[in-house]
Amino acid sequence: MSTLMDIGTLIVRSDDIRGGRPRIAGTGVTVRRIAGWYKLGLTPSEIANRLEHLTLAQVYAALTYYHANQSEIEADIAKEEKEALQFEQILKDQP
Numbered sequence: 568m569s570t571l572m573d574i575g576t577l578i579v580r581s582d583d584i585r586g587g588r589p590r591i592a593g594t595g596v597t598v599r600r601i602a603g604w605y606k607l608g609l610t611p612s613e614i615a616n617r618l619e620h621l622t623l624a625q626v627y628a629a630l631t632y633y634h635a636n637q638s639e640i641e642a643d644i645a646k647e648e649k650e651a652l653q654f655e656q657i658l659k660d661q662p
Contacts, residue, residue, distance in 0.1 A: 577628035588643065589632055591625045601629035602640050 579592045589598040596618060604614050611626045618626075633640050 572624070574624075574628055574631075577625055578632045589636075589640075591621060591629055594620065594625075596621065596629075598629045598632045598636075599640055599643055601626060602633040603644070605630055605633070 577592055578589050578598065580587050580589050584590065585595060585597050590596055591598075591601075601614060604617070605611070609617070611623060611630060615621050615623045615626045
């Protein structure tokens with residue numbers, strides 16, 4: 568007999584881990600990371616194969632969270648990209 572899993576327990580947030588970003592429970596893998604690979608064209612199976620400690624169900628849970636909360640995740644990605652560009656400019660401006 569297989570164990571039933573409450574899918575609501577697969578994605579968690581903790582202020583002290585990954586800046587409070589949603590992540591796969593029991594790991595440091597953020598939904599943002601999974602969504603990024605998915606947006607690059609990787610399939611859920613390919614993502615699970617790259618991160619061998621994750622199950623396919625965990626990858627799908629992250630993708631479900633992403634699709635249900637896409638504006639939150641996209642805003643986080645855009646914020647980080649903007650900060651990276653600003654940091655890059657600071658480095659270029661240094662003598």
